[in-house]
Amino acid sequence: MQNKEIRFRSRPTGLPTLENFQIVDADVPKPNDGEVLVRTLFISVDPYLRGRMREGRSYVPPFEIGEVISSGVVGEVVESRSPKFRPGDIVTGMFGWRRYNVGKAEGLMKVAKAGSANTGTAGVSPASVSITTALGVLGMPGLTAYFGLLDIGQPKEGETVVVSGAAGAVGMTVCQIAKIKGCRVVGIAGSDDKNKYLHEELGVDAVINYKTVQKPDRQGGPSSAGGMLQALIEACPRRVDVYFDNVGGEVSDAVLPLLNQGARVVICGQISLYNLDKPDVGPRPQPYLLVNSALMKGFIITNYAPRFPEGVMQLAQWLAAGKLKYAETIVTGFENTPQAFIGLFSGDNLGKQIVKVADA
Ligand SMILES: NC(=O)c1ccc[n+]([C@@H]2O[C@H](COP(=O)([O-])OP(=O)(O)OC[C@H]3O[C@@H](n4cnc5c(N)ncnc54)[C@H](OP(=O)(O)O)[C@@H]3O)[C@@H](O)[C@H]2O)c1
Numbered sequence: 001m002q003n004k005e006i007r008f009r010s011r012p013t014g015l016p017t018l019e020n021f022q023i024v025d026a027d028v029p030k031p032n033d034g035e036v037l038v039r040t041l042f043i044s045v046d047p048y049l050r051g052r053m054r055e056g057r058s059y060v061p062p063f064e065i066g067e068v069i070s071s072g073v074v075g076e077v078v079e080s081r082s083p084k085f086r087p088g089d090i091v092t093g094m095f096g097w098r099r100y101n102v103g104k105a106e107g108l109m110k111v112a113k114a115g116s117a118n119t120g121t122a123g124v125s126p127a128s129v130s131i132t133t134a135l136g137v138l139g140m141p142g143l144t145a146y147f148g149l150l151d152i153g154q155p156k157e158g159e160t161v162v163v164s165g166a167a168g169a170v171g172m173t174v175c176q177i178a179k180i181k182g183c184r185v186v187g188i189a190g191s192d193d194k195n196k197y198l199h200e201e202l203g204v205d206a207v208i209n210y211k212t213v214q215k216p217d218r219q220g221g222p223s224s225a226g227g228m229l230q231a232l233i234e235a236c237p238r239r240v241d242v243y244f245d246n247v248g249g250e251v252s253d254a255v256l257p258l259l260n261q262g263a264r265v266v267i268c269g270q271i272s273l274y275n276l277d278k279p280d281v282g283p284r285p286q287p288y289l290l291v292n293s294a295l296m297k298g299f300i301i302t303n304y305a306p307r308f309p310e311g312v313m314q315l316a317q318w319l320a321a322g323k324l325k326y327a328e329t330i331v332t333g334f335e336n337t338p339q340a341f342i343g344l345f346s347g348d349n350l351g352k353q354i355v356k357v358a359d360a
Helices: 131-135 140-153 169-180 192-201 215-220 226-235 249-258 286-291 301-320 334-346
Strands: 003-008 021-026 035-044 070-080 090-096 100-104 109-112 160-164 184-189 206-209 240-245 259-267 295-298 328-332 352-356
Touching: 003 334, 021 334, 035 090, 035 131, 035 334, 070 100, 070 131, 090 100, 090 131, 109 131, 131 140, 131 352, 140 169, 140 240, 140 259, 140 301, 160 169, 160 249, 169 184, 169 240, 169 301, 184 192, 184 226, 192 206, 206 226, 226 249, 240 249, 249 259, 259 286, 328 334, 334 352
Parallel strands: 160 184, 160 240, 184 206, 240 259, 259 295, 328 352
Antiparallel strands: 003 021, 035 070, 035 100, 035 352, 070 090, 090 109
């Protein structure tokens, strides 16, 4: 057993580069009582990790220089000093970007029992789904979609729901839950292939490619939201009741003028701003909220931790019933983890971006 780990070498300026990471050999740690040694199978790379790469206050402490990057992992227990797990169990939890990690048993969740193919995440997912769903549709992104849309967005039948970042892990789950709730769904994503998937595979009613609609405006003048606004007017004949925002910036600027009375704006993510070094300047949202008696609310998924079992159960039932689908983009090779993370900012992924480190 040879361990390797990926350390945070330097704080990025703008888009992160491979120079910001360092891959080094390390010892395989020994578990103490109540701990397990876990062999990494899959690593989740997530946009919020960019926030941890800058100094200063956020909802999660920043990475220190030299620290091992950490995120969600699915792995196999190879040694257990806890009665909760035995070797061969597949578990998920927060771990360092390492081939082998030691973790406290109480912080881990069983995805599959030793010797079985897949008994399902938390024992509730359909046996046919991959263990990687613990990092996607049945994990943090799926729960983010579920609670953000249903608790804050509160979509009602017949309403129009607009989703930015619609072809990502959170976004495509939001689109489908909104369809389950009987809404007209408009998805905004960055490629025609992604939009084709949203429309043809997931039943999203209308789709907008924000990269192509904005081009004429960028060349033609300062109003870069113009092309988006026109596309949204066409896609939303009854305007917008719920806006689930994963990206922020110019895409979101264009949605604000179309809000309906009593609209709800769910601030889930602002990925278009994560690599900026200075605060972005855009239209002020207050007048749109005021005249429409609209709500804009941000949230962090961990706020909902006590209700996670409810969310996983419902998502798993929808999966089993064929009402919910998921897509994953899987990059192979531990060393490719930083590049997979960087690729999130150019939209390399359809659905959940995962790195495969080893076979189960
Ligand atoms: N509030 C919470 O607790 C919480 C939890 C999880 C995630 N989030 C947030 O939710 C959002 C989605 O997360 P995810 O994990 O599902 O990631 P994801 O959507 O699977 O991946 C990121 C996607 O963002 C799009 N993107 C990248 N740069 C962009 C830009 N400049 N403008 C517009 N779109 C851009 C890309 O798709 P295109 O090809 O469409 O550009 C890319 O595929 C992120 O903002 C994330 O920070 C929040």
